Amino acid sequence: MTPDQVKLVQSSFSKVAPISEQAAVMFYDRLFEIAPQVKSMFPADMTEQRKKLMTMLAAVVNGLGNLESILPAASALAKRHVGYGAKAEHYPVVGAALLWTLEKGLGDGWTPAVADAWTTAYGTLAGFMISEAYGRSQAAE
Template sequence: MTPEQVSLVQASFSKVVPIAGTAADLFYDRLFEIAPEVKPLFKGDLTEQKKKLIAMLATVVNGLDKLDTILPAASRLAKNHVTYGVQAKDYQPVGAALLWTLEKGLGEAWTKDVADAWVQAYTTLSGYMISEAYPKTVAAE
């Protein structure tokens, strides 16, 4: 990611923080709409999960300019997700739901440059997480 992309992601996320609860609701509603097969991976009330999502996003966004500091946590998170039944293919609808949520939450502030920066951020991080959690799958591709 370029420094400009990092700045765009960080600045745009700061606009989402005040509506974090709504954003989390939008995200999970959209995720379950476009990928209903992942819904059984989430047990019970999603209140805590929604808080974890926003906290994780904040950590990642704030660490984008020092990626090496967040990669160990991303690796652990990815490996933990495997134990919950998450598959490599599940990262695609998660990314789609995240981008959709950001577009809805940011409104006119969701520009092509902001969208491109978020796509780059998600692609970078999800690619790393997939390679950490599913090394044999990535090696086979």
């Protein structure tokens, strides 16, 4: 990621943070709409899960300027997700739900440059997490 992409992700996320509860609801609603098979991996009461999502996103976004600082936590998270039944092929679906949520949440602020920055950020992190959880060969697919 370029320094400009990091700034775009961070500045756009600061506009989503005030509506974090609504954004988390939108994200999971979209995820379960496009991938209903993953719903069974989540608790019936999603309140705590939505908070965890937004806390994790905030930590990742804030750490993008020093990616090495967030990689140990991302690695641990990826390995925990395996235990929940997550598979490498779920990462693109989660990314699609995240980008859709950001696009809806940011409205006119979702510019091509912001979309590209978020796509790059998610792709970088997802690739790392997949390689940590499942090995390098699946991350390359």
